[in-house]
Amino acid sequence: AQSVTQLDSHVSVSEGTPVLLRCNYSSSYSPSLFWYVQHPNKGLQLLLKYTSAATLVKGINGFEAEFKKSETSFHLTKPSAHMSDAAEYFCVVSDSNTGNQFYFGTGTSLTVIP
Amino acid sequence: NAGVTQTPKFRILKIGQSMTLQCAQDMNHNYMYWYRQDPGMGLKLIYYSVGAGITDKGEVPNGYNVSRSTTEDFPLRLELAAPSQTSVYFCASSYLLNVNQPQHFGDGTRLSIL
Secondary structure (H helix, E strand, O other): OOEEEEOOOEEEEEOOOOEEEOEEEEOOOOEEEEEEEEOOOOOEEEEEEEOOOOOEEEOHHHOEEEEEOOOOEEEEEEOOOOHHHOEEEEEEEEEOOOOOOOEEOOOEEEEEEO | OOOEEEEOOEEEEOOOOOEEEEEEEOOOOOEEEEEEEOOOOOEEEEEEEEEOOEEEEOOOOOOEEEOOOOOOEOOEEEOOOOHHHOEEEEEEEEOOOOOOOOOEEOOOEEEEEO
């Protein structure tokens, strides 16, 4: 069965400091992994995706994520937080066994302190 | 470019009333999805469709119905609204039955059942 665990429900960082949002997954097959961001009263926007190519994935707005199969992790990072990064972040997994279904983590709320 | 459009953005219903949440996409995507998002939770799949005339249940289908008469539209119907259906509803679409393809989301419909 597929599942996603976001290890922190809430993360606070100071503006200009690094961001780390943690995600672990379980999948019986080669997974595809995604990070989405959701700003207040908005839909989800794709930040980046891993689809069995390079394990270090670069996304929009300076975000990166590294796929580590041995650790079943796909943590999201950014070197320097900006106020506009404050939002809810979702880690999502899918694989060939789920067909057209995607499984969402419960989300991490990021607060950026000026 | 509109992407995925959901209407209405907000709605308050009385218990037992019915309504249809509208979703339209202009990207010629085969796959469309309905999710609900409850506070502190990830997105749960209600129904999905792999093309016009074809729909299937997701994780939480009870109390909902869908239809897909065209590629563009995927309405979600609540027949007898219950307080447990108070949630934010998101429609999404994707291009192919391919786990590498990300989903595109609408801005959501915020529904309260009183």
